[in-house]
Amino acid sequence: MSIVWKRGVELVLFILLLSFVSFVFVKLAPGDAVKQMLRSDDVAITSSEIKQQREELGLNEPVLVQYGNWLAGLAQLDLGKSYMTNRPVSEELLRKMPATLLLAGSSLLILLLIAVPLGALSALYPNRFIDRASRLLAVMGTSSPSFWLGLLLIEGLSVRSGLLPSMGTGTPWHLVLPSLTLGLTMSAVYVRLIRSSLMDSLTQDFIRGARSRGIGSRKILLRHAFRHALTPVVTMFGVSIGSLLGGTVVIEVLFAYPGMGKFIVDAIQSRDYPVIQGYMVVMGITVTLIHLLVDLVNHALNPEMRLKGESR
Numbered sequence: 001m002s003i004v005w006k007r008g009v010e011l012v013l014f015i016l017l018l019s020f021v022s023f024v025f026v027k028l029a030p031g032d033a034v035k036q037m038l039r040s041d042d043v044a045i046t047s048s049e050i051k052q053q054r055e056e057l058g059l060n061e062p063v064l065v066q067y068g069n070w071l072a073g074l075a076q077l078d079l080g081k082s083y084m085t086n087r088p089v090s091e092e093l094l095r096k097m098p099a100t101l102l103l104a105g106s107s108l109l110i111l112l113l114i115a116v117p118l119g120a121l122s123a124l125y126p127n128r129f130i131d132r133a134s135r136l137l138a139v140m141g142t143s144s145p146s147f148w149l150g151l152l153l154i155e156g157l158s159v160r161s162g163l164l165p166s167m168g169t170g171t172p173w174h175l176v177l178p179s180l181t182l183g184l185t186m187s188a189v190y191v192r193l194i195r196s197s198l199m200d201s202l203t204q205d206f207i208r209g210a211r212s213r214g215i216g217s218r219k220i221l222l223r224h225a226f227r228h229a230l231t232p233v234v235t236m237f238g239v240s241i242g243s244l245l246g247g248t249v250v251i252e253v254l255f256a257y258p259g260m261g262k263f264i265v266d267a268i269q270s271r272d273y274p275v276i277q278g279y280m281v282v283m284g285i286t287v288t289l290i291h292l293l294v295d296l297v298n299h300a301l302n303p304e305m306r307l308k309g310e311s312r
């Protein structure tokens with residue numbers, strides 16, 4: 001339980017620091033949210049209208065006062081209201097979150113289906129054809145930007161062949177191209193990580209001991225070697241989930257996918273400060289909680305980590 005309390009304190013301090021820094025930088029960004037709100041085609045906006053709107057939104061207050069008011073609302077789980085839609089920010093984010101979670105989940109599934117078998121086969125048959133091929137694919141994957149791969153998939157599987165839709169949602173087929181783009185890009189790192197972790201695990205003394213006791217190779221691989229090799233993979237997996245949730249922005253914009261990433265880009269363009277601030281806080285909390293879960297899983301998988309934690 002000590003790790004939970006430690007992470008809880010870290011979460012509070014992190015959110016305070018993140019929210020303050022992001023709040024200040026958002027306010028310093030060029031552009032005027034009020035003018036963006038009042039702009040309607042070619043209709044002229046008077047200075048009195050701008051002043052009145054600033055007073056209503058509290059934007060005429062000093063930045064520290066604005067931050068204090070926002071922080072007081074956050075303490076009551078109130079992220080404010082969107083300038084553009086006049087709806088609660090929490091409601092807007094919750095409305096967009098399922099689409100992003102679905103995209104992230106399908107991308108992680110593709111990652112696992114590719115990386116686990118390729119990484120395991122590369123470790124079991126080093127310097128064979130499967131190992132060399134997987135390492136070549138890993139190098140190509142890590143050196144290819146996700147947006148470039150996405151454009152290639154759109155060109156090949158949508159524009160030229162017409163097999164898959166390239167934009168929007170509506171059917172499961174709309175999810176294939178963005179999921180493939182993210183899954184293929186991330187799987188390259190995991191193929192190499194699983195390979196190196198599993199090869200290191202297979203050289204450990206407890207593996208030799210298990211073999212000397214006559215335990216079958218399949219059982220050794222699944223119950224002993226894989227479990228030992230999972231610690232760095234799980235740690236990296238947690239980092240990937242956090243970065244995936246916050247890093248789908250480019251892919252969602254590229255595929256016109258209506259998730260949180262595209263939503264926050266639209267909010268930045270319209271200077272919707274409450275939405276930007278709310279998104280930063282939600283993602284910060286999510287990533288911190290994921291890291292806490294990763295620590296707990298690693299403690300459960302690795303007895304050595306539990307013993308170190310108890311001895312402190």
